[in-house]
């Protein structure tokens with residue numbers, strides 16, 4: 605069994621701190637759940653654990669990603685394993701935010717592994733913000749095979765699919781992917797995706813994006829993962845996605861396949877067309893003012 609169950613939070617270093625605050629509240633529909641001079645936390649509803657943390661910075665880039673461990677024992681197991689694998693590893697911390705540690709992966713990214721304290725908070729039905737959760741994070745890597753090997757060895761993740769030799773999709777549960785890697789020249793964030801409960805909810809998100817003239821690409825339905833998508837460019841050119849109906853695989857029968865990179869891989873419906881050039885550039889991370897990972 606995989607010792608992590610999901611990606612639980614994405615933390616970004618941002619040069620446009622105030623603009624980012626406005627974006628995640630007004631355009632993206634999250635609610636602020638914590639704030640200091642240097643940091644802002646957002647979630648789907650007041651009282652829920654943060655899905656997004658923003659750090660005031662003079663460089664844009666990924667600060668860290670947080671993975672949710674299935675138990676305190678899983679945190680201990682992964683801490684030991686990360687040390688054995690030669691990763692730079694922090695000490696174990698036990699506080700109000702949970703039982704956790706951080707590690708640095710083979711390309712310098714910071715990964716936090718956390719077992720939340722007590723009962724895991726779920727979003728109430730009448731949430732004040734958008735009913736959503738963090739679905740998946742896609743990262744740009746210079747070595748796709750090494751990325752797959754590293755995360756399979758460290759986290760017992762499974763490979764769900766490949767997009768030729770350009771992308772690999774990794775799962776921690778039967779959900780098709782919660783982490784994926786894209787081959788690129790810059791070690792950076794490609795995009796972070798937020799799952800909403802239905803296509804109806806996704807279309808309401810589309811309405812809000814249209815109101816703010818913020819839709820960049822979609823709607824469409826991806827090939828690998830079978831998920832419906834809407835993409836949006838936030839401040840500092842970070843790419844975020846609303847998604848729905850991601851595939852849940854049968855662990856006994858699913859075999860990873862190599863998808864041929866043709867238009868149907870990007871969008872089975874054929875409604876979205878090709879992603880705009882600017883979106884593609886931002887996904888590579890090359891347009892950021894700097895990358896901390």
Ligand SMILES: [Fe+2]
Pocket residue numbers: 740742795797845
């Ligand atoms: Fe995605």
